[in-house]
Amino acid sequence: MNKINQRRVATIQVDLDGLWTNLEYYGYKSEVSPDVVFQSSIPRFLELFEKYNVKATFFLIGKDGEVKKKADLVKQIVKAGHEIANHTYSHTFGFRKLSPAEKIKEIEKGEEVIQRIIGKKPVGFKVPGYDIDVETLKILEQKEYIYDSSVIPTGVYPLIMKINQLISGGVKRTHGPKWNWFLAPNRIYRPSLENEWKNGDTNIVELPPTVIPIIRVPFHATFATKFGLNFFKFGHYLTEKFNLHLNYEFHAADLADDIEDERLAHLKAISFEKRFLICESIIKKISQKYEVVTSEELIKMCPEKKK
Template structure:
């Protein structure tokens, strides 16, 4: 058996390597910070807890969003905020969202109702949800949203096709991460056994094999590349292992772990979608999260520690990527 690869094969590898190096070094690389503005009610649903009426601003806004915007302002960065329509209708949240839009942050659609089973809605109910969410976002920002993310990453082809028909430039709901899917299923099963079933919902398993870079999906099989005009912008995962690089996982990786993961990602991905939730900018000393302390371990990480970690992550990424909103990332990806 020959121990050496054929010359043509080696030459092909060299050519491919040089082409990739040229592509990554000469083209602009874009990273986006996208944040789901899920209220405390969403976490009650996830953990199977009783609903509670909230007067005034939700803690996710009063603390999380306010802190997020202040932090990004310090760094001179803009984000894409995925806004839940029914929360945006709360007058106590209008000011923050309007200020965010005025400051250059993108307001995108995270549905009106934030129902984890949204993909099971009838066509009429889906369109009504889109219309109501769009109406309140136009009222706040003066612009119709161009991006959508379904609650709980629970997307399907029908949802993406509706986005395209409604003129959206991108969807950002696919999370091609087997480890997250497995962990979510285990937690939901455990809660059910405990008699406290989660009101969240499992995603389509096909999403786990979807491309990890922005792509035009197949209109019938969203997890495959196709000829749709809309761009799908998946959450960031590592190549090969598909480990999650999102707000929650950063707390587990710490700075050193992120640096190792990032070294793999930066060589292969011209676009990064770093996804967070408003709660990622909070800790258990903040008002309004007391009920979550036994259920949400990442709240035990002090905000000062999170802030230092996020600063490290954004600084590291900014060495190789230009930060921009998801709408601009999607436009650049469309031109590839």
């Protein structure tokens, strides 16, 4: 994929995880309705992307697309020239454990909602909570998806989950990245059909969220807003040094209003003002260094594309 590096192209992805998905992550049941995280963050992303001439990819959950106010925002995203990709229908945590039929249903229903709103089938996919497996990749391949962005090449998430489990004595979380993803490529690759984290020969391309080279620590916006802009700069410096493609990931919560829901009080620790400053600086920096295209556009310019 040298050609991509020569052209200095980067991709930015936004996971549209609204308030209800954040609540479900922490074990609370919640209704899918217009919510502060989804509604307040999208106009800000659109404004910043326009200001810095960025074309990005937004991963939509099907259930959100069924809410009129949310679908209207999705139309605005597309009108501004960005891409909508599939983030499943109901954002089930533990996707890997679903039966093949359930996986297909989640992918197809998410796809149908997107098609209804924007009149076009998505070509990219991201599983909730980085919980992909080869079975899902095979389904995506059959359904002619051209890329997936679920394999985050780090051991940090399993480590955090293990520590949390030891401290709280709580239930062992079994979903999420696997330990051996620490060894997955930190660049675009074709996964093997035996191991999703190994190089192989599938038709689908894996476009992983970039992590800091060598130390393999994520530096996406959730981490950067927590640890500061210098943390992002460090990750970006090494990514450039190693001439890696940058696929930078945001979540809706990164640019949302402060959340007033007490159950998510810990998310209030970093104020909106601080998050906005850091996110804008990141988008500005990336736009100065690269031409930022959608994930679909990037994959279509891959010289190693098979089909």
